Amino acid sequence: MNKEKAGVNVGVDVGKYQLDFFIWERNKHFVVENNDDGIREAIGRLRRYQLDRIVLEATGRYEMAFTLAAFEKKLPIAVVRPILIRQFARAADQQAKTDKLDAQIMARYAATMKPRLTAQKSKNLLLIKDLVVRRRQLIDIRTMELNRQKIMGKPVDRSCNRVIKALQREVD
Structure with a gap:
């Protein structure tokens, strides 16, 4: 019997200067700069895993460089409305707010809610x-x-x- 390898869900808290990543199933957190080098490093690290989805909020542009680079590498991206993450955090009684915790709640949201993947736009x-x-x-x-x-x-x-x-x- 073939044992199917479970994929991982990743949450990304997007900031102007940095990206915080949390891999839910591995309980791993890492941070990179929100620039070309940091994005390249993050994608290299993420490609080591079998990914179910990478969830990040639509932040008004700061997420675009990472999102486009991830699409280019055919990674499964779900860009979600911030209100959905806030409601999920409230339902999970997540009161504290740091970049790491935001990334963690997004990863948990990805694993629990399994949001639809975002289609790449031309x-x-x-x-x-x-x-x-x-x-x-x-x-x-x-x-x-x-x-x-x-x-x-x-x-x-x-x-x-x-x-x-x-x-x-x-x-x-």
Whole structure:
């Protein structure tokens, strides 16, 4: 009888400068820098295991470099909404909050809830999404500047107009 080798579930707490990893089934924690060298090191370490899934939160961009590198190496990634992890932590009565504990609760979430793997998006789709986000940001900034212009009045009108025109050119 063939004994099937169980895979491992990994949680990754993503920070601006570092990535905290926790391998649930091995009770192992390690940290790398959130840069190309650190990501390369982490992927090298993770590829030693039979992975079921690597869970990380959508953090608003800091997770992208790791996620793209993991997709490139065909690793099973599940990018989940932060609210799901918070609710799971609350249900598990996880009150303390450190990077290591966050990675650990994400690994536990991966093993328990088995979230659906995230499909890799094409580079064109990612670029379009980034451009849409940037356009929305520029429109928001332009709206703030229009509001300032109304409040501040004539003394700063020319300055506001220059900024508004520059923002409009960028939106266009």
